[in-house]
Amino acid sequence: MQFGIVGLGRMGLNMARRLRRAGLPLAAWNRSFDKTQALAAEDGTLACQTLEALVQALHPPRICWLMLPAGPAVDEHMALLLPLLQPGDILVDGGNSWYKDDLRHADTCAAAGVHYVDAGVSGGIWGLTEGYCTMVGGPAGAVAELTPYLDALAPPEGWMHCGGTGSGHYVKMIHNGIEYGMMQAYAEGLGLIQASGYGKDIDMAALCHLWNQGSVVRSWLLELAERAFAADPALAGLAGHVDDSGEGRWTVLESIELAQPAPVLALSLMQRFRSRQDNTFQDRVLAALRREFGGHAVKAT
Amino acid sequence: MQFGIVGLGRMGLNMARRLRRAGLPLAAWNRSFDKTQALAAEDGTLACQTLEALVQALHPPRICWLMLPAGPAVDEHMALLLPLLQPGDILVDGGNSWYKDDLRHADTCAAAGVHYVDAGVSGGIWGLTEGYCTMVGGPAGAVAELTPYLDALAPPEGWMHCGGTGSGHYVKMIHNGIEYGMMQAYAEGLGLIQASGYGKDIDMAALCHLWNQGSVVRSWLLELAERAFAADPALAGLAGHVDDSGEGRWTVLESIELAQPAPVLALSLMQRFRSRQDNTFQDRVLAALRREFGGHAVKAT
Amino acid sequence: MQFGIVGLGRMGLNMARRLRRAGLPLAAWNRSFDKTQALAAEDGTLACQTLEALVQALHPPRICWLMLPAGPAVDEHMALLLPLLQPGDILVDGGNSWYKDDLRHADTCAAAGVHYVDAGVSGGIWGLTEGYCTMVGGPAGAVAELTPYLDALAPPEGWMHCGGTGSGHYVKMIHNGIEYGMMQAYAEGLGLIQASGYGKDIDMAALCHLWNQGSVVRSWLLELAERAFAADPALAGLAGHVDDSGEGRWTVLESIELAQPAPVLALSLMQRFRSRQDNTFQDRVLAALRREFGGHAVKAT
Amino acid sequence: MQFGIVGLGRMGLNMARRLRRAGLPLAAWNRSFDKTQALAAEDGTLACQTLEALVQALHPPRICWLMLPAGPAVDEHMALLLPLLQPGDILVDGGNSWYKDDLRHADTCAAAGVHYVDAGVSGGIWGLTEGYCTMVGGPAGAVAELTPYLDALAPPEGWMHCGGTGSGHYVKMIHNGIEYGMMQAYAEGLGLIQASGYGKDIDMAALCHLWNQGSVVRSWLLELAERAFAADPALAGLAGHVDDSGEGRWTVLESIELAQPAPVLALSLMQRFRSRQDNTFQDRVLAALRREFGGHAVKAT
Numbered sequence A, B, C, D: 001m002q003f004g005i006v007g008l009g010r011m012g013l014n015m016a017r018r019l020r021r022a023g024l025p026l027a028a029w030n031r032s033f034d035k036t037q038a039l040a041a042e043d044g045t046l047a048c049q050t051l052e053a054l055v056q057a058l059h060p061p062r063i064c065w066l067m068l069p070a071g072p073a074v075d076e077h078m079a080l081l082l083p084l085l086q087p088g089d090i091l092v093d094g095g096n097s098w099y100k101d102d103l104r105h106a107d108t109c110a111a112a113g114v115h116y117v118d119a120g121v122s123g124g125i126w127g128l129t130e131g132y133c134t135m136v137g138g139p140a141g142a143v144a145e146l147t148p149y150l151d152a153l154a155p156p157e158g159w160m161h162c163g164g165t166g167s168g169h170y171v172k173m174i175h176n177g178i179e180y181g182m183m184q185a186y187a188e189g190l191g192l193i194q195a196s197g198y199g200k201d202i203d204m205a206a207l208c209h210l211w212n213q214g215s216v217v218r219s220w221l222l223e224l225a226e227r228a229f230a231a232d233p234a235l236a237g238l239a240g241h242v243d244d245s246g247e248g249r250w251t252v253l254e255s256i257e258l259a260q261p262a263p264v265l266a267l268s269l270m271q272r273f274r275s276r277q278d279n280t281f282q283d284r285v286l287a288a289l290r291r292e293f294g295g296h297a298v299k300a301t
Helices: A010-021 A033-043 A051-057 A072-084 A099-111 A124-130 A140-153 A167-195 A204-211 A220-231 A247-258 A263-275 A281-294 B010-021 B033-043 B051-057 B072-084 B099-111 B124-130 B140-153 B167-195 B204-211 B220-231 B247-258 B263-275 B281-294 C010-021 C033-043 C051-056 C072-084 C099-111 C124-130 C140-153 C167-195 C204-211 C220-231 C247-258 C263-275 C281-294 D010-021 D033-043 D051-057 D072-084 D099-111 D124-130 D140-153 D167-195 D204-211 D220-231 D247-258 D263-275 D281-294
Strands: A003-006 A027-029 A046-048 A063-066 A090-093 A115-122 A133-137 A159-163 B003-006 B027-029 B046-048 B063-066 B090-093 B115-122 B133-137 B159-163 C003-006 C027-029 C046-048 C063-066 C090-093 C115-122 C133-137 C159-163 D003-006 D027-029 D046-048 D063-066 D090-093 D115-122 D133-137 D159-163
Touching: A003 A010, A003 A051, A010 A033, A010 A124, A010 A140, A027 A033, A027 A051, A033 A046, A046 A051, A051 A072, A063 A072, A063 A140, A072 A090, A072 A099, A090 A099, A090 A140, A099 A115, A099 A167, A115 A124, A115 A140, A115 A167, A124 B281, A133 A140, A133 A167, A133 C204, A140 A159, A159 A167, A159 C204, A167 A204, A167 A220, A167 A247, A167 A263, A167 B281, A167 C167, A167 C247, A167 C263, A204 A220, A204 C133, A204 C159, A220 B281, A247 A263, A247 C167, A247 D247, A247 D263, A263 B263, A263 B281, A263 C167, A263 C263, A263 D247, A263 D263, A281 B124, A281 B167, A281 B220, A281 B263, B003 B010, B003 B051, B010 B033, B010 B124, B010 B140, B027 B033, B027 B051, B033 B046, B046 B051, B051 B072, B063 B072, B063 B140, B072 B090, B072 B099, B090 B099, B090 B140, B099 B115, B099 B167, B115 B124, B115 B140, B115 B167, B133 B140, B133 B167, B133 D204, B140 B159, B159 B167, B159 D204, B167 B204, B167 B220, B167 B247, B167 B263, B167 D167, B167 D247, B167 D263, B204 B220, B204 D133, B204 D159, B247 B263, B247 C247, B247 C263, B247 D167, B263 C247, B263 C263, B263 D167, B263 D263, C003 C010, C003 C051, C010 C033, C010 C124, C010 C140, C027 C033, C027 C051, C033 C046, C046 C051, C051 C072, C063 C072, C063 C140, C072 C090, C072 C099, C090 C099, C090 C140, C099 C115, C099 C167, C115 C124, C115 C140, C115 C167, C124 D281, C133 C140, C133 C167, C140 C159, C159 C167, C167 C204, C167 C220, C167 C247, C167 C263, C167 D281, C204 C220, C220 D281, C247 C263, C263 D263, C263 D281, C281 D124, C281 D167, C281 D220, C281 D263, D003 D010, D003 D051, D010 D033, D010 D124, D010 D140, D027 D033, D027 D051, D033 D046, D046 D051, D051 D072, D063 D072, D063 D140, D072 D090, D072 D099, D090 D099, D090 D140, D099 D115, D099 D167, D115 D124, D115 D140, D115 D167, D133 D140, D133 D167, D140 D159, D159 D167, D167 D204, D167 D220, D167 D247, D167 D263, D204 D220, D247 D263
Parallel strands: A003 A027, A003 A063, A027 A046, A063 A090, A090 A115, A133 A159, B003 B027, B003 B063, B027 B046, B063 B090, B090 B115, B133 B159, C003 C027, C003 C063, C027 C046, C063 C090, C090 C115, C133 C159, D003 D027, D003 D063, D027 D046, D063 D090, D090 D115, D133 D159
Antiparallel strands: A115 A133, B115 B133, C115 C133, D115 D133
């Protein structure tokens, strides 16, 4: 057994399952051991209660694949794992980390003779069945060692070695930035139809289904939109409160750092921020100014 | 008496007063005669109960200056006035009409030998005391005839003959488009300060006052912002519901017709539209898509 | 023979071919008769040299399907055709017309007892083989009559009766608006990767191919991007000059008319306008202002 | 003598002059001593060749006011100065530093018992005559000590103690972000006029002058625009290449960190990035996609 997964959250758990379904032996560790045991019972994954046990269960060169929330959790677990590993082992960060953290992490690993690989993994809750599109950065030798596992995780032709350290997360970051823009484009377009005189007669699920039959805008996101509308035709059951999760922000930071324009990606992020506010201070400033110069009526609170 | 004003709304009434204060004789007509009579009592304006009376009170070449809401009201009153006028008279549209309507109106007037002038008037409720910045389009001869009245309405150097028919309203339209962008810039910036950790300690009226003392962003709009914050430090008494009134929209239409980019002006308009909505359909589309692909939590309604 | 097509341009010609391949009898008229004859020689379409001949070749209720450039050409050919048709016949506008023109056209047709149907057709040069995703507006009876033809033109489940007059073109307009936003999102994201330190090592065709294997942003547009990069890895052979063709503009006009925000769709259009300019006046204004207040260096021309 | 200025660049030199004109005694240090000597010859400022000499020339509590480029220069000079100062002295960063650097710098100073004050200074090359609008952050006691100097630097009512450490630079940062948005709004509006049919007849300097007479958009920036157009009516002598200098970027970073929308400020920054590119990769992606799906003509390079 060469491969251990650290973290059985929404992503890690299904990735472990997919590796097992491909017949690959697997050790797993998770903060709460219950989940690890449940997985072991389900598919024969080796349940490890400690990181030490996980590392000892693996044959060198070991592959420790972290699936943890981006941020401090990655740093903490890396600090715990590194002393347990030996030169030639491979540490993979498969979470949604910032590529600049990869550069730092790779240096730390290099000091211990450990190879560091960053992997951006797309596919969400659908990855278990459809495979995870995976973007990989790091040294070629380590990536070669990972190949059987990447082949199992990804759909056919579904992973790529993008370049040096950080390139996997970089490409994944931009992927998510694009995703924000595409989602916003669909949302605005569907919003116009819904607001128009034709809107009340149009079944949004049917429309999304239609557009997926040969139109220029067909996509997987549009298939998901169809699913959502089929379950709730006016999306009445959820609030228009849109979170974001790091990569969209980093994409805009990157645009600024490179002085490379990405106006639609930036604006898509801003619209998400806006979605979480009501009766905003800035709109009250506008209303106040209109009243001041034009005597325009304002709505009182 | 050569000059008659048609329409004593918020703008027309104060413009009449300003002309009278400059010592110019004036006839006025308004839909409701009460208002006309009140003005007459106040400053000796000649109150006319009918458009016929108004026209008869004027010596040729007559100047009939319309201050009416843009749209059908202008067409209607022009249709009533034109048969009463004679060749050489001048009809001025001083409202916020679309410049394309001016082109049509000028043709109609020309068929009756009447000169048509479009005048974009800025200054809002402050114009009475500060003067109305006025942008004028139309034939030079007619504009020459208007000069004493424009001199009285505007502050010193405060009116300009911009060019042929429609140019006055065109320049005024763009003026208002710029105004949308400036207002949005201030609102966003002040919104950031208010949302920051420093916000709770900063007196917004004092800040606006400060910035008006020698900073790069000093402006009259910022003076108005100071007034608004002085009266209501958190703008708690009004709702973040921002209307728009034609010129901002036309500016974006113009950008599209000319294929000339105006992204910030367009976006400023869009943000006003957004201010009037809550829990939007398009944000619900985004939330639904996030749930579909990532299993991300959504807020229920 | 019931069905005649008017206009054998890039879209019309392939649509005729697809109908013939489905075994449907077909008459065709085109401004230049050569093209019509070539089609006739190719697949047995009945070539008509005049609109009169076309109409006479059809059995009532006749279906005349116009595939003409949006704008005056549609009005002109409709004016020529209507006197030749008889009550109960059907006139279809399958071009990219504005939905407001449909409302006008439907009234004109109704006065002659002719049914009017608007059809928004997507699929571009790929429609011949993949089918045309078709959005249909108009009276249900006429749409029922069109069904065998729509079934042949579209891929399975690939056409929809969207609602009353104009709804087909309305939905197609929004479809194209969304397309602008999606394209801009991809372009910005790929632009960031290309500008980054990782860009020089990344094969864009391979990346687009990768993302189409299970990622969240997979789509047909991304397949096309892969094709484009495979043929020209740096897109060095074409200029960054991006045209637009009506629907994107109408989408923004609609956003304004409905006061329904569509910031990303508007901005995507604006960026296309920007792509056609160099050394812009507005950027020179910015440079001039920076010099004026800050003494900042400017680049001379 | 209590006050020493460190750095006689474009800003620092004129600020020193303004302090001297107010009769305040002043010591100065600059990297190149020539400039310091020239200033001394001009107005009696005490020229110091070393930072040690500068500090020794001052009576406690000393005020060392840094006017250096934001970034490493500030850190370096602070490291050199701190060992020379004594508890109770005051170190002011009057450059355009990031407020997060202030937090760090204040801690460093506090360890040495030195008070740290951040001052955002607006006014550019006009400050010498008009005064510098100054935004001050830091402890009240230190700000009180600075008062005579701030009174001299600023126009009447032209400085403000905004709050704790970093608040001065924070407010200045937002000030500049707003400036970007206002400038973009003017540039877009003037760009539309210039591109319109009316543009060729309109004298831009006259128009800017007009708008400054009582219109809603009157501002100091518009006065500067008038100056620029008066000198070069079509701005033909400079290139549409627009730089940016930190604060605009930080404003957008702040918007992202606070999740507080600032779409127009972000877009204004992006448009500056765009101004520095030609024949962009992202526009070539758009052109390529249009060709792929629609067979639309593209411009070859």
